[in-house]
Amino acid sequence: MPSLSDLLPALFPQELAPLFLVGLALAGACIGSFLNVCIYRIPLGLSVVTPGSHCHACGRAIPGWWNIPVVSWLLLRGRAKCCGVRIDARYAVVEAAMGIAFPLLFLRFPPLLAAVYALFVSGLLVASLIDIDHFIIPDRLSIGGALVGLGLGALVPTLHGAELAGKPWAGFNHALGGAFLGGFLLWVVVVVGSKALKKEAMGLGDVKLLAGIGAFLGWEAVLFVIVLSSFLGSFFGGAMLLLRKQVWGSRIPYGPFLALAAVVWLFGGGTLWRLLFQWWRQGMAGVL
Ligand SMILES: [Zn+2]
Incomplete structure (x- = not known):
């Protein structure tokens, strides 16, 4: 270990x-x-x-x-x-x-990336607390954030991997892929979910926020964020039911869970994932 x-x-x-x-x-x-x-x-x-x-x-x-x-x-x-x-x-x-x-x-992170992520985390925090207070995520934070993320993908391609240094198009494409996957995947969940539950499962504000997260972090992070945020959201919802606390009435804002999962990814979700996989492989190699 x-x-x-x-x-x-x-x-x-x-x-x-x-x-x-x-x-x-x-x-x-x-x-x-x-x-x-x-x-x-x-x-x-x-x-x-x-x-x-x-x-x-x-x-x-x-x-x-x-x-x-x-x-x-x-x-x-x-x-x-x-x-x-x-x-x-x-x-x-x-x-x-x-x-x-x-x-x-x-x-x-190196200083330039750290500065970009400081901006990103600030945006996530503001979006989350506005969502908690008002059940909305303003477009200027979600769509605006996605556009900023796309621009920064081209300006600072190393946001999407050290190997993309000096390749603005590759950085932009990776950001675009993340924004597209984030927006598209969650949009499907929203459409299918609201048909199945006959009520709004999630807001389009959440879809736009995940598109913004994807633009900053890339498509790999989008998958991680969807899985972790739904886990966190159901865990929180379940805990509230058990405690019989109706903090937000029957609705729970989903934006904060998306933001939290994105921050976990930023602070090592991806690194931890790779390290665990590496150790698991080394462990397996030792056993076999
Ligand atoms: Zn006063």
Whole structure:
């Protein structure tokens, strides 16, 4: 059996100075703070740039020093400085999650790829939380994300494999294949599912989101994401039934499970899969 000391260098091969990692964590937390603004404002059709941060309860502007990611929420014990209204812990959790995700991405991938995936993970997080809040995934995140993914496939072909360096067409084609497979496969599931169940099994928003995931990660990831997300979704649904908790009424948004599965793929789903297969083959070779 392989040990953790074999696994960690395989999953996080980049070497970075501790100070640089701290900087990445701070940058991630600040981006997370901006993503909170996007999650709140995009479904309402508001600009994500202006006006600056203000309290949703009393409307007063929030000065910079009470708007420091995670720290301010902890110092104020989850209440607004202006009027004392309760601030959902989710804001701080989103900031903390991005503060952890950024260093991990740069430990896992070369800088250019890590930057692209940081954008990708940010988009997935915003889409997931909007889906949880409103049961929609805005087109500008799903279709927009797919178009960005196609463009980046051509600009940064190594997103789709180191062997594609300097081959923009090959990168674009791989991205297109992923977007097509993602969109097509899940569209079939949606059409067949809603015919069989006589109700909407899944939204077209999920189809467009998987097309976007495919454009960034390629078609191999699409298969992985479909399998893992349906497993996660049914597991969650089953657990909610057992606990008799109807968190979302009878509907469960599927976008978050697609996003979670894509992140698992990014952080080693594919690598783990290949390593397990390798070890299994070595083990078999040892036995035979
Ligand atoms: Zn207030």
